[in-house]
Amino acid sequence: MPVYDAVVIGAGNGGLTAALTLAKAGRRILLLERHNVPGGCATSFVRGRFEFEVALHQLSGLGSVDRPGPLRVLLSEMGVIDKLAFVEMENLYRVSYPGVLDITLKAEREAAIGTLQQQFPAERDAIARFFELVYEFSLQLVQGIFFRDPHISKEKYPLYFKYAFRNAQEVLDEYFDDPLLKVVLGVYWGYVGVPPSRLPFGDLAVILWAYIEFKPYHLKGGSQALSNALLDTFLQMGGEARFNCAVRKIIVENGAVKGVVTEDGERVDTRYVMSNASTIQTYIDLIDAAEVPDSQFEYFKSKTIGPSAFTVYLGFDCEPSEIGIRESSNFILTTTDMNRAFGLWKTLEPQEWALFTCYDVSDPEFSPPGACQAALVSLQYAEPWYRVPPHQYAETKYRYADAMLKMAETIFPNLRHHIEEAEVATPLTHLRYLGHPGGAIYGFDQYAKDSPYFRMDKSPIKGLYHAGAWVAGGGFQPTLTSGRSTARSMLKSMNNK
Amino acid sequence: MALKDVVEDIEGYREIATEIQVLRKYGSDHKSSRGEVAQIISQLHPPKIVLKLSEIIQETSSTRTFRLMGKDVGLPPFQAGQYLNLFVDIHGIRTSRPYSISSPPTHTGYYDVTVRRVEDGFVSSYLLDELKVGDELESTSPSGNFYYNALFHGADLVFLAGGSGVTPFMSMIREVAERGLTSRRIHLLYGSRNEADVIFQEELSAIAAHHRNISWMPVISNPSKNYAGATGLLTADRIAEAVGDVTSKTFYICGPEVMYDFCRRELVKLGVQKTKIRVEAYGPPREVTKQPGWPAEIRADDLFTVGLRSGKIIRAKASEPLMVSLEKNGIVIPASCRSGECSLCRTKMLSGKVFHPEGVRLRKSDSQFGYIHPCMAYPLTDLEILL
Numbered sequence: 092m093p094v095y096d097a098v099v100i101g102a103g104n105g106g107l108t109a110a111l112t113l114a115k116a117g118r119r120i121l122l123l124e125r126h127n128v129p130g131g132c133a134t135s136f137v138r139g140r141f142e143f144e145v146a147l148h149q150l151s152g153l154g155s156v157d158r159p160g161p162l163r164v165l166l167s168e169m170g171v172i173d174k175l176a177f178v179e180m181e182n183l184y185r186v187s188y189p190g191v192l193d194i195t196l197k198a199e200r201e202a203a204i205g206t207l208q209q210q211f212p213a214e215r216d217a218i219a220r221f222f223e224l225v226y227e228f229s230l231q232l233v234q235g236i237f238f239r240d241p242h243i244s245k246e247k248y249p250l251y252f253k254y255a256f257r258n259a260q261e262v263l264d265e266y267f268d269d270p271l272l273k274v275v276l277g278v279y280w281g282y283v284g285v286p287p288s289r290l291p292f293g294d295l296a297v298i299l300w301a302y303i304e305f306k307p308y309h310l311k312g313g314s315q316a317l318s319n320a321l322l323d324t325f326l327q328m329g330g331e332a333r334f335n336c337a338v339r340k341i342i343v344e345n346g347a348v349k350g351v352v353t354e355d356g357e358r359v360d361t362r363y364v365m366s367n368a369s370t371i372q373t374y375i376d377l378i379d380a381a382e383v384p385d386s387q388f389e390y391f392k393s394k395t396i397g398p399s400a401f402t403v404y405l406g407f408d409c410e411p412s413e414i415g416i417r418e419s420s421n422f423i424l425t426t427t428d429m430n431r432a433f434g435l436w437k438t439l440e441p442q443e444w445a446l447f448t449c450y451d452v453s454d455p456e457f458s459p460p461g462a463c464q465a466a467l468v469s470l471q472y473a474e475p476w477y478r479v480p481p482h483q484y485a486e487t488k489y490r491y492a493d494a495m496l497k498m499a500e501t502i503f504p505n506l507r508h509h510i511e512e513a514e515v516a517t518p519l520t521h522l523r524y525l526g527h528p529g530g531a532i533y534g535f536d537q538y539a540k541d542s543p544y545f546r547m548d549k550s551p552i553k554g555l556y557h558a559g560a561w562v563a564g565g566g567f568q569p570t571l572t573s574g575r576s577t578a579r580s581m582l583k584s585m586n587n588k
Numbered sequence: 589m590a591l592k593d594v595v596e597d598i599e600g601y602r603e604i605a606t607e608i609q610v611l612r613k614y615g616s617d618h619k620s621s622r623g624e625v626a627q628i629i630s631q632l633h634p635p636k637i638v639l640k641l642s643e644i645i646q647e648t649s650s651t652r653t654f655r656l657m658g659k660d661v662g663l664p665p666f667q668a669g670q671y672l673n674l675f676v677d678i679h680g681i682r683t684s685r686p687y688s689i690s691s692p693p694t695h696t697g698y699y700d701v702t703v704r705r706v707e708d709g710f711v712s713s714y715l716l717d718e719l720k721v722g723d724e725l726e727s728t729s730p731s732g733n734f735y736y737n738a739l740f741h742g743a744d745l746v747f748l749a750g751g752s753g754v755t756p757f758m759s760m761i762r763e764v765a766e767r768g769l770t771s772r773r774i775h776l777l778y779g780s781r782n783e784a785d786v787i788f789q790e791e792l793s794a795i796a797a798h799h800r801n802i803s804w805m806p807v808i809s810n811p812s813k814n815y816a817g818a819t820g821l822l823t824a825d826r827i828a829e830a831v832g833d834v835t836s837k838t839f840y841i842c843g844p845e846v847m848y849d850f851c852r853r854e855l856v857k858l859g860v861q862k863t864k865i866r867v868e869a870y871g872p873p874r875e876v877t878k879q880p881g882w883p884a885e886i887r888a889d890d891l892f893t894v895g896l897r898s899g900k901i902i903r904a905k906a907s908e909p910l911m912v913s914l915e916k917n918g919i920v921i922p923a924s925c926r927s928g929e930c931s932l933c934r935t936k937m938l939s940g941k942v943f944h945p946e947g948v949r950l951r952k953s954d955s956q957f958g959y960i961h962p963c964m965a966y967p968l969t970d971l972e973i974l975l
Binding site for chain 2: 127128135136137138142235236243244245251252253254255256257312313315316319320322323326334335371372375376380388389390391392393394395403408477481482484485489492493496507510511513514515519522523526527528539540544545
């Protein structure tokens with residue numbers, strides 16, 4: 092009998108909750124991570140006196156103690172909730188189009204509607220109706236799908252069946268005239284990586300609804316605290332973890348998992364592997380080609396590698412207020428054409444959509460006293476970076492970052508004088524640390540065709556399971572949730588033996 | 589009812605299903621990207637590189653430059669100021685030391701590391717005495733954060749170097765000179781014990797003579813009788829004399845440990861903001877027991893036990909970084925900066941207490957969950973670590 096019931100490859104969000112779910116069920120689990128620290132995207136790094144948050148901007152689905160959301164339930168179940176401290180963010184976001192519009196929406200339905208109606212009085216009624224749609228749609232989705240209503244039907248949940256796949260731009264066009272208003276309400280498209288013209292309305296509606304209902308949150312100590320807490324509980328449950336230990340191969344014989352080989356050449360026998368690595372690499376780089384049925388590659392043909400990110404991590408020598416930062420989440424735009432903004436993600440040109448998140452606004456202790464930090468982000472596909480010759484990489488990176496800073500300076504004019512530390516991450520940085528094709532941070536592109544309804548959820552290889560963005564979609568809540576659900580499927584299979 | 593049973597009733601389903609069918613037939617085949625991720629990583633940041641010593645250049649009586657080429661493949665790029673962590677096997681002990689690259693990033697075919705003999709230098713003595721042309725060395729790819737950052741360092745740079753601490757500056761100066769980056773102005777103040785110790789003297793003088801944006805001043809602490817140049821230490825007066833107004837200038841310090849506190853104090857006297865001072869990590873302190881916060885009851889020679897996962901127990905000296913004690917026992921863990929900042933050696937401590945000197949960069953939640961950086965962690969009690 093193999094020593095380990097299962098080997099988990101990768102300690103990202105999905106790998107961690109999967110490993111923990113299995114260990115809690117009494118299984119003997121080995122967790123292997125190529126990097127020196129758990130978390131994948133959910134991590135941090137230190138420069139000078141700053142610990143920079145890498146990936147988390149607004150945690151969704153948490154909810155309060157009295158009114159817990161699905162993520163709080165999950166983290167309680169994982170046994171980590173008491174090891175963490177959460178910070179609620181008051182606002183959804185600020186959208187700033189320099190010289191044109193500056194608006195901040197509270198994470199509260201009536202207040203957000205009020206602010207929008209004040210700014211766009213001509214579309215008063217439409218604004219109220221749009222929120223009505225967002226709410227009604229989301230409630231139908233929750234009742235019909237999330238709670239798995241056995242009597243689900245078109246008649247019972249008409250909005251759900253009508254709007255789930257419609258594109259968000261069409262719905263925004265149907266409700267509103269002012270392009271600025273459409274941009275403000277559709278701005279979360281950047282959290283999915285798909286422009287409103289290709290974004291399923293269902294996704295936009297649920298994001299808005301969930302952030303308003305469960306509030307956006309951040310974590311004390313950042314997302315690394317979450318990753319560390321999950322790993323800590325996993326170890327307490329008797330799990331074994333190795334870092335700086337990549338997997339070179341998953342051994343598959345006659346269609347079934349037999350074990351893994353680490354980069355040092357050590358063979359570990361097991362009948363179950365939970366891969367938190369990208370599914371693409373799992374099948375093309377880790378498993379012998381002869382063992383992967385064509386159906387798997389055909390499935391991949393319908394998929395495209397999603398965006399990565401370009402981030403300038405900024406440490407400032409002052410309080411946020413001194414730079415004029417009043418909101419945690421600031422979307423900066425210089426166009427109302429979101430297709431154009433999206434198209435720029437595939438170039439190294441100056442961008443027209445950016446996110447500037449300052450964690451110290453909601454958590455003054457996030458950075459050292461008298462200092463604050465921000466992440467200035469634009470999403471980016473990796474392709475243009477592949478074409479940069481290695482010796483021009485640093486220069487290209489700074490030039491791009493400089494253009495990003497110029498964009499941020501349009502709303503925070505004296506920002507540059509206060510920079511004490513600055514670090515830049517490109518799609519290639521994410522590729523290096525995550526090992527994902529394209530440095531993708533959300534897995535595959537997330538079009539309607541990539542939604543859970545169309546996913547191939549079972550591996551053709553016996554004993555192989557997947558957790559993380561490549562199977563569940565991007566973001567903290569989806570990846571954390573996916574680890575638990577796929578671990579449960581694995582446990583079911585183990586228990587049937 | 590499963591998702592897949594309702595999906596066909598959702599408006600727009602048919603179009604999406606057709607799109608998927610078409611793509612499955614005609615979409616691009618990801619099989620063609622087999623090995624691509626590893627290949628991209630290996631071009632920019634391979635985890636390990638094998639170097640071959642192609643030339644040894646005698647710089648001063650105590651200093652040599654080792655010119656290292658890639659053994660089989662091209663070398664990854666670096667930013668001037670970054671270092672390599674070189675691995676060596678000395679009398680059966682495998683260890684490593686970080687050395688700044690002194691050649692400029694424009695010379696893509698090799699890395700130069702310039703090594704000065706130091707008293708009791710375990711690795712430097714080995715490199716200087718044993719290394720021969722043709723020898724192979726394993727190394728990390730270039731790392732470190734001590735480099736010019738165009739986003740906020742500005743155009744006026746003052747380099748304060750001590751001894752072999754001039755090496756990262758040499759890479760930066762050579763780059764600015766070779767690429768003709770005239771908008772970047774550099775002042776180098778370079779402290780040495782005596783005239784003969786000054787590394788790169790001729791080249792620095794030649795560069796300064798040809799580039800108006802680059803100037804340098806050797807400052808000799810123990811000059812010979814007839815020395816006519818600047819003498820003493822890198823004091824506030826000396827710095828002010830060389831660079832004039834300090835506002836909007838960025839200062840960089842690299843040299844022996846004693847130089848850091850001294851120069852920082854001198855810069856503060858001149859009104860330089862602390863946030864305008866960049867310092868290179870400089871490795872374990874010479875005498876850790878004299879560091880602020882070291883517990884008085886622990887003596888340098890105190891020995892503690894360190895329990896490992898395998899059941900093995902080793903002995904570790906209080907005044908020696910845990911990583912060194914591990915290496916002496918044949919246990920090699922990943923290492924790069926050996927100065928507590930890169931976190932590559934990050935290890936979980938299950939029980940016990942260690943001392944981390946100032947400069948160790950632990951994540952907040954790492955401290956909370958008991959992680960240590962063994963390259964700069966000193967045992968204060970018996971320990972158990974997850975290794």
